[in-house]
Amino acid sequence: MYKAKVIVKRKLSILDPQGTAVEKGAVNLGLKNIKHTRIGKFIEFSVDVNSKEEAKNEVEKYCSKLLANPIMEDFEYTLEEVDET
Amino acid sequence: MYKAKVIVKRKLSILDPQGTAVEKGAVNLGLKNIKHTRIGKFIEFSVDVNSKEEAKNEVEKYCSKLLANPIMEDFEYTLEEVDET
Known part of the structure; x- marks a missing residue:
């Protein structure tokens, strides 16, 4: 099982x-010293597969088809293996 | 000048x-292997002050008074010194 953390930014x-x-x-x-605020999304989820390759595949599909709008947004993610609990 | 990255989660x-x-x-x-999706916010901004102490102060006020709702949400942040450009 893998734990994914995704950041979606415009x-x-x-x-x-x-x-x-x-x-404002x-x-x-x-x-008065806060500048250039930009707000994006932070998404966490688990991917219940056995290989990192499969996990990457699912995360990239999930991000590009649902979580991010590829016209206006970019995404980045990290994947971490976790014990099944 | 400092660059702050904030994550706000329920x-x-x-x-x-x-x-x-x-x-869904x-x-x-x-x-079908994606589970426990939770969506939060990712906020980036710069803080135009000279000391890390002041930067922390501003970031914490900004988070607790505007970016996060302390009743339902937690926040965490990182601060990184950057050159003024």
Whole structure:
């Protein structure tokens, strides 16, 4: 069994209005040194297969077909083997 | 200047309906080995201060007052010094 951690970020060329909005909130709280906030997704899940190769395959399909929108977003992931419990 | 990377996750005791929904999509795509999907946020920003202490302060305020809801979510972060550019 493998544990996958995925980070999905908007591509740098794509505006991030949510980040901009949250950052305005920061200024209102008096946090004036916070800049360039960008908000993405962090996804964790387990992949119940025996080889790293299979795990990679499933993770990449999952990311590119469901978790990320490949037109606007990039993804990166880490895979870690864990004991079945 | 520091670069902060924050991960915000729901506490384990809190259900994650978004994760459950996306995982049903995975099953429909034929990815039957994906389990326990949980979706959180990944936030990147810079903190324009000179000491790590100040940076930590700002990041913790930003996280606990805006980025995470401390009732349902936990956050963790890393801080890395970068050259001003």
